[in-house]
Amino acid sequence: xxxxxxxxxxxxxxxxxxxxxxxxxxxxxxxxxxxxxxxxxxxxxxxxxxxxxxxxxxxxxxxxxxxxxxxxxxxxxxxxxxxxxxxxxxxxxxxxxxxxxxxxxxxxxxxxxxxxxxxxxxxxxxxxxxxxxxxxxxxxxxxxxxxxxxxxxxxxxxxxxxxxxxxxxxxxxxxxxxxxxxxxxxxxxxxxxxxxxxxxxxxxxxxxxxxxxxxxxxxxxxxxxxxxxxxxxxxxxxxxxxxxxxxxxxxxxxxxxxxxxxxxxxxxxxxxxxxxxxxxxxxxxxxxxxxxxxxxxxxxxxxxxxxxxxxxxxxxxxxxxxxxxxxxxxxxxxxxxxxxxxxxxxxxxxxxxxxxxxxxxxxxxxxxxxxxxxxxxxxxxxxxxxxxxxxxxxxxxxxxxxxxxxxxxxxxxxxxxxxxxxxxxxxxxxxxxxxxxxxxxxxxxxxxxxxxxxxxx
Numbered sequence: 001x002x003x004x005x006x007x008x009x010x011x012x013x014x015x016x017x018x019x020x021x022x023x024x025x026x027x028x029x030x031x032x033x034x035x036x037x038x039x040x041x042x043x044x045x046x047x048x049x050x051x052x053x054x055x056x057x058x059x060x061x062x063x064x065x066x067x068x069x070x071x072x073x074x075x076x077x078x079x080x081x082x083x084x085x086x087x088x089x090x091x092x093x094x095x096x097x098x099x100x101x102x103x104x105x106x107x108x109x110x111x112x113x114x115x116x117x118x119x120x121x122x123x124x125x126x127x128x129x130x131x132x133x134x135x136x137x138x139x140x141x142x143x144x145x146x147x148x149x150x151x152x153x154x155x156x157x158x159x160x161x162x163x164x165x166x167x168x169x170x171x172x173x174x175x176x177x178x179x180x181x182x183x184x185x186x187x188x189x190x191x192x193x194x195x196x197x198x199x200x201x202x203x204x205x206x207x208x209x210x211x212x213x214x215x216x217x218x219x220x221x222x223x224x225x226x227x228x229x230x231x232x233x234x235x236x237x238x239x240x241x242x243x244x245x246x247x248x249x250x251x252x253x254x255x256x257x258x259x260x261x262x263x264x265x266x267x268x269x270x271x272x273x274x275x276x277x278x279x280x281x282x283x284x285x286x287x288x289x290x291x292x293x294x295x296x297x298x299x300x301x302x303x304x305x306x307x308x309x310x311x312x313x314x315x316x317x318x319x320x321x322x323x324x325x326x327x328x329x330x331x332x333x334x335x336x337x338x339x340x341x342x343x344x345x346x347x348x349x350x351x352x353x354x355x356x357x358x359x360x361x362x363x364x365x366x367x368x369x370x371x372x373x374x375x376x377x378x379x380x381x382x383x384x385x386x387x388x389x390x391x392x393x394x395x396x397x398x399x400x401x402x403x404x405x406x407x408x409x410x411x412x413x414x415x416x417x418x419x420x421x422x423x424x425x426x427x428x429x430x431x432x433x434x435x436x437x438x439x440x441x442x443x444x445x446x447x448x449x450x451x452x453x454x455x456x457x
Contacts, residue, residue, distance in 0.1 A: 003053055003057075009033065014031050019052060027054045039091075047068050070085050071085050123135055127319075133321070159293075160293040177207055178204060183281060184246060184281035184282065184285055185250055186289070196307050197216060198215040199213060200220075201284055207330045207334040210288070212311070219250070221250040222255050236334075244269075244281070246278045251267070252269065288313050292309040292310045292313045300405055319341070348407065349400055352368070352398065353384045353397065354395055354398070370393060379394050379396075381396040382396070
């Protein structure tokens with residue numbers, strides 16, 4: 001019996017609902033499976049391991065052990081010996097002190113797997129807090145390497161993803177990319193650092209690949225949909241054939257209607273006050289907001305940084321298995337090649353970009369402690385926020401500490417953040433936020449931008 005399923009090589013439903021301990025209490029069993037006990041000289045089979053989270057020690061049944069491995073065990077005052085039953089040859093000898101006969105940690109079953117340091121919980125953080133099914137799918141496809149199934153309760157997920165009732169799933173499905181795209185606009189209760197108050201989401205019905213664009217005004221929707229149609233034609237040699245949206249005036253206006261009509265694009269609208277008819281866009285908004293909210297909570301970042309978290313959420317969501325397309329990956333369906341995962345890092349963590357090219361002199365520091373803000377769409381690198389200078393640094397040469405989050409640990413950050421929050425109406429913008437999507441959008445050409453002196457629009 002074990003308190004964790006991390007040692008299991010196979011995980012099965014529980015064969016017993018509970019066990020009874022010496023004081024008469026019952027302890028629940030969560031699952032069972034098989035594993036091995038490796039020693040420098042041999043390996044033993046451990047069958048029918050019961051996972052009981054309430055235990056404080058792993059226990060081995062002598063009868064089950066001798067039966068599974070065709071051996072005998074001899075106990076004395078100093079320890080015990082395991083001997084091969086047919087030959088009586090000693091296989092393992094362990095000295096023990098105290099009241100229990102213990103096996104040294106060096107001979108435990110976790111030793112063969114100790115080389116893999118990345119646990120599933122760390123990938124859960126790197127991928128933006130997906131469900132267990134997404135991690136399992138990526139492991140089965142060998143896209144990521146991890147061996148520790150630590151099904152611990154994620155506090156950030158509970159705060160960021162707690163829901164009431166899910167939307168009903170749609171049974172319709174397009175046969176080619178851009179045959180039908182779903183659109184919707186979400187209004188933020190808090191303006192972003194760069195002054196954005198809305199964002200537009202565009203979802204491809206075939207691949208479930210999504211694009212998001214922060215907006216200052218809803219009237220900007222028309223120009224971004226126009227640009228998206230040109231993007232689909234140029235990058236994929238495909239035309240948008242239909243657009244599904246709600247009945248909002250940002251979609252029902254003369255300018256957008258004339259553009260779509262001139263190109264033969266069918267505009268499909270939901271009935272007034274009937275949001276389920278635009279259900280796919282509503283659901284992707286909910287998913288994006290859940291991931292965005294959870295990223296901010298885990299990084300201890302304030303709500304005005306939602307545009308930064310949204311860009312990262314969009315980037316990660318397109319690279320995670322999606323249940324709406326049979327657990328396929330939207331990026332792979334759209335681009336016909338699997339995405340990379342090795343460059344992913346935990347949003348909001350401490351990072352150190354290389355600043356040697358912009359150092360004032362040869363004895364100046366070659367880096368600075370920054371906050372990881374995500375992945376720029378026009379560069380192959382990382383976006384790093386230096387709170388001491390209020391600069392966003394884009395660099396490929398970055399070292400990360402994914403266990404430290406400056407917004408929750410650095411003593412100078414709260415005062416800086418309070419200043420920004422108390423001056424939102426006049427606060428300078430974060431220039432490099434720009435348009436957050438997987439579409440290559442124009443961004444500032446300079447490597448770094450400062451908060452001060454940057455226009456809101």
